[in-house]
Amino acid sequence: MNIQKLKVAIVGASGFTGSELARLLLSHEDVSIEMITSETHVGKPFSDLHPQFFNRLDIPLVSAEEVGSQQLxxxxxxxxxxxxxxxxxxxxxxxxxIIDLSGDFRLSSKEVYEEWYNKKHSYPEGFETAVYGLPELFAEKIKGASLVANPGCYPTASILSMAPLFAKQLVEKNSLVLDAKSGLTGAGIKASATTHFSNVNENFKAYGIAGHRHTIEIEEQLGALSGDQTALQFTPHLLPVDRGILVTAYAKVTQDMNQEKLTNIYRDFYEDKPFVRLRNQVPGIKDVRGSHFCDVFPVWDERTQRVIVISVIDNLLKGAASQAVHNMNLMFGLNESQGLNQVPLKP
Incomplete structure (x- = not known):
């Protein structure tokens, strides 16, 4: 049967996320990339900005003003x-x-957004229709959505590390600590003093301490999952690597626990989630690089009576571009794995 391809536009071509989206969609058999926009590079071939696409995707960049004139x-x-x-x-x-990869519709309201992003929100009506685009939790809602708020990269790894326990209301209130590390691409494509090679190379530092805007995104989603508000400690760090996120989550639980019970809770929760891999050894970021996988490794520490969970993703893919493609697949009734079966790139 000849199925007509989805006509797609990527608005914002210059960044890492735009280029990774293009790479995934180019090989997606149900998609036709109709246009890619860039206000500062109109008329240039897309491959001028991202030379890896030379002779593969050379379409000229257009202004976003042209998007409204096409049937997409x-x-x-x-x-x-x-x-x-x-x-x-x-x-x-x-x-x-519309699949929005920014943070503009990820939170619960205009008021929460303005408090954490320190910016006025010009379209509060969007919060009423936006669906939080984490397929492992909201696949059914995503299927009927017209606006999906693609989650942040840190929140994706963090939420998936603890979702099975919050869903069973097993986490002691306000006990969760998230220690998170991201590769340099998480800071975006524009260079700054922070991302300068001489500052990042052979260095490792924390930032956004006690107030990073992803904190509230994680709190809202885990709180909704458990049916109760939660507060957590979230500290991000910058790794001297290109890509990848590793989250180490620590939490107290509200009932007797052991390793077998903990493993079974995670296995049952992610049993039918094809892109969450419950690992039998500690995962590293190279185990998922270039893929849509989130690898999770839950450990019960008998001595401290704490759960420790390691969660790793590729921040540009499961943390951004491939998650957006997964959402698209769900929104259009496609196989959710379509175009997302890349094996991680290692070494």
Whole structure:
């Protein structure tokens, strides 16, 4: 049967997320990339910005103004927070489904957004329809969504590390500590003093201590899962590597626990989730690099009576681009694994 391909636009071509989206969609057999936008590079071939696409994807970049003039099925917004909201408002009635990779619609309300992002929100109506795009938790809602808020990279790894325990209301209130480390690409493509080679190379540092904006995103999702508000300690760190996130989660639990019971809780929860791999040894970021997998390793520490969970993802893929493709697959009734079966790249 000849199925018509989904007509797709990627809005925001210059960043790492835009290029990774293009790479995945280029080999997705149900997708046709109709346009890619860049306000500063209009007219240039996409492959001028990202030479890995030379002779593979050379289409000329266009202005975002042209997106509204085409009949599209999906619009991916690979834009910074504070910018996406205006495009969502502009294209909400275009007939295209929108997958927003920024933080503009990930939180519960305009008020929460403005408090944590320190920026006015111009389209609060979007919060009423946006679905949080974490397929392992919200696949059924995503299937009927017209606007999906693609989760942050740190929240993806963090939420998946603890979701099985919060879903069973087994985590002692306010006991969760998340120690998270990300590769340099998590800071975006624009260079800064922080991301300068001489500052990152052979260095390792924490940032956003006691107030990183991803804290509230994780709190809201885990709290909703357990049916109760939660507070947690989240500390991100910058690793001197290109890509990857490793989260180490520590929590107290509310009932007797042992390793077998803990492993079974995680196995049951992720049994039908094809991209969460429950590991039998400690995973590293190279075990998932270049893939859509989240590898999870739960440990019961008998001595301290704490759960320790290691969770690793590729921040540009499961933490951004491949998650957006997974959401697209669900929104259009495709096989959820379509275009996402890459084996991790190692070494």
């Amino acid at each position: 099925d999906v619009i991916f917004l690979a834009l910074p927070h504070g910018v996406s909201m205006d495009f969502v408002a502009e294209w909400k009635n275009s007939g295209a489904k």
